[in-house]
């Protein structure tokens with residue numbers, strides 16, 4: 001399903017992709033871009049990664065609550081254990097029993113017995129935060145996908161294997177938002193390299209026709225072309241050795257890299273935007289805000 005509505009018109013934008021491609025950076029950039037348009041935005045990170053506390057120089061963890069991180073932008077770090085405890089309290093209404101359940105490493109046993117439960121409770125918490133309506137848009141920095149968009153398929157899997165009961169109902173409720181193309185958009189981040197692009201194309205093929213409202217792909221950390229066509233020949237004529245030779249070799253490497261990246265980018269269909277590689281030792285809030293400006297029209 002190709003969703004064509006703009007991202008900022010959605011209630012929920014889920015940013016997915018392979019490990020290390022820039023999901024957290026792009027999520028923060030999208031959140032800042034939305035805030036820049038005057039929307040009240042919430043940035044959610046999952047599995048208590050606390051990546052956002054570093055990105056926004058929080059001076060402490062974001063934690064399992066709304067924390068203002070930038071004008072118009074709040075962040076929330078979902079700890080699945082806390083989300084499960086909250087859910088069990090709402091279901092069981094017996095606090096002491098819940099506390100026993102979630103202490104003593106019982107949580108590990110519960111989640112081991114029900115694969116995907118961690119993801120389901122996380123997604124249910126996300127839906128609760130969306131439904132609460134305190135924010136116009138919620139951007140989720142989803143977990144790294146080793147195998148396609150597995151995280152997003154969790155509710156469907158639960159619906160398939162449970163036929164009634166509270167877990168089934170919870171999965172139906174979560175899928176109701178996740179699969180609603182009016183309210184939800186999924187974005188996949190990739191770098192312009194062969195393996196991430198291949199995995200991105202596989203992830204798209206994997207979710208096609210399965211109700212996941214895929215908006216498209218954002219290519220991140222792309223080398224901007226520094227040279228003009230024809231510069232390659234001029235550089236090839238520079239004799240090796242010395243400073244000029246070394247500079248020419250570096251320039252040729254850069255030209256080759258840009259050409260490789262262009263080849264990989266050409267494979268990406270549904271490309272929503274391209275973000276440059278920023279040559280900075282550490283991407284700070286201002287740098288990410290700059291990336292957000294590049295995404296402002298999305």
Ligand SMILES: Nc1ncnc2c1ncn2[C@@H]1O[C@H](COP(=O)(O)OP(=O)(O)OP(=O)(O)O)[C@@H](O)[C@H]1O
Nearest residue numbers: 018019020021022023024025144221276277278283
């Ligand atoms: N456009 C960019 N230019 C330069 N560096 C970047 C860019 N985007 C991300 N990075 C850097 O690359 C590293 C990985 O980025 P990020 O943490 O956003 O990736 P991720 O996909 O969230 O990783 P993980 O899978 O570990 O959660 C970080 O050090 C980040 O600062």
Ligand SMILES: [Mg+2]
Nearest residue numbers: 023024051141
């Ligand atoms: Mg991350």
